[in-house]
Amino acid sequence: MAILEVKNLTKIYGNDENKVVALDHVSFTIEKGEFIAIVGSSGSGKSTLLHLIGGVDKPTSGEVIVNGQNVYKKNENELAIFRRREVGLIYQFYNLIPILTVEENMTLPVLLDNKQVNQEKLDELLRILDLKSREKHLPRELSGGQQQRVSIGRALMNAPSLVLADEPTGNLDSKNSKEIIDLLKLTQKRYKQTLIMITHDENIAMQADRIIVIEDGKIKKDEVLRK
Numbered sequence: 207m208a209i210l211e212v213k214n215l216t217k218i219y220g221n222d223e224n225k226v227v228a229l230d231h232v233s234f235t236i237e238k239g240e241f242i243a244i245v246g247s248s249g250s251g252k253s254t255l256l257h258l259i260g261g262v263d264k265p266t267s268g269e270v271i272v273n274g275q276n277v278y279k280k281n282e283n284e285l286a287i288f289r290r291r292e293v294g295l296i297y298q299f300y301n302l303i304p305i306l307t308v309e310e311n312m313t314l315p316v317l318l319d320n321k322q323v324n325q326e327k328l329d330e331l332l333r334i335l336d337l338k339s340r341e342k343h344l345p346r347e348l349s350g351g352q353q354q355r356v357s358i359g360r361a362l363m364n365a366p367s368l369v370l371a372d373e374p375t376g377n378l379d380s381k382n383s384k385e386i387i388d389l390l391k392l393t394q395k396r397y398k399q400t401l402i403m404i405t406h407d408e409n410i411a412m413q414a415d416r417i418i419v420i421e422d423g424k425i426k427k428d429e430v431l432r433k
């Protein structure tokens with residue numbers, strides 16, 4: 207079953223005198239459980255695409271359908287619920303809340319959703335992400351690799367169907383990058399998730415099931431590496 211359908215997606219920033227076509231009629235389908243790498247030069251439209259899939263921006267035209275839900279037919283309230291439950295976002299610079307501990311950062315999306323924290327899931331993620339001894343620490347007391355592991359935990363706590371990562375290793379050295387990619391692959395299998403990752407690193411892209419190349423807001427190449 208298709209977990210994601212992107213149909214004729216177009217995003218234009220700015221006004222008539224000063225307009226940027228960031229995405230130009232992009233269409234593709236992603237099956238449940240796939241690991242997709244999105245590559246392309248800086249400014250080609252990758253982040254715009256990821257944000258539109260995650261419901262954090264609005265397209266100029268076209269549709270995004272996640273798990274059968276037409277994302278931009280939702281009202282603001284439904285969209286907020288969609289963002290909390292259906293997608294987990296991971297950023298290059300972690301975007302952790304500095305005054306909250308590791309545990310609090312990870313459980314925040316669940317609490318914002320007025321749900322009980324699943325203590326077993328939290329413990330399991332802390333163990334998998336090797337953060338058990340860091341539970342009560344603040345982000346500034348952690349290394350970059352540890353902070354990114356917290357942000358993976360936060361993205362996964364609500365069991366989203368789509369995990370969206372925007373250059374998750376862009377700020378890490380090669381050892382930490384490998385660790386983060388291995389963890390994303392491991393949790394993707396374990397929780398049967400679909401992983402869409404923007405990366406500049408060819409070695410990382412080659413580990414994906416499929417590579418989508420974006421250039422000037424269009425799909426330049428869409429290649430399946432493994433089934």
Ligand code: ADP
Pocket residue numbers: 219220226227228246247248249250251252253254255
């Ligand atoms: P990438 O992630 O591939 O680097 P982006 O999606 O960030 O590309 O940007 C695509 C194009 O849209 C670029 O020309 C960028 O400058 C422009 N752009 C992105 N966000 C905005 C914005 N909020 N306002 C205006 N232009 C933007």
Ligand code: ADP
Pocket residue numbers: 248249253254373
């Ligand atoms: P990346 O290449 O990692 O996407 P960018 O520097 O392109 O990072 O974008 C960082 C942020 O700035 C994004 O939220 C994007 O929407 C915004 N942005 C990018 N280009 C522009 C622009 N020309 N005008 C306004 N905002 C922009």
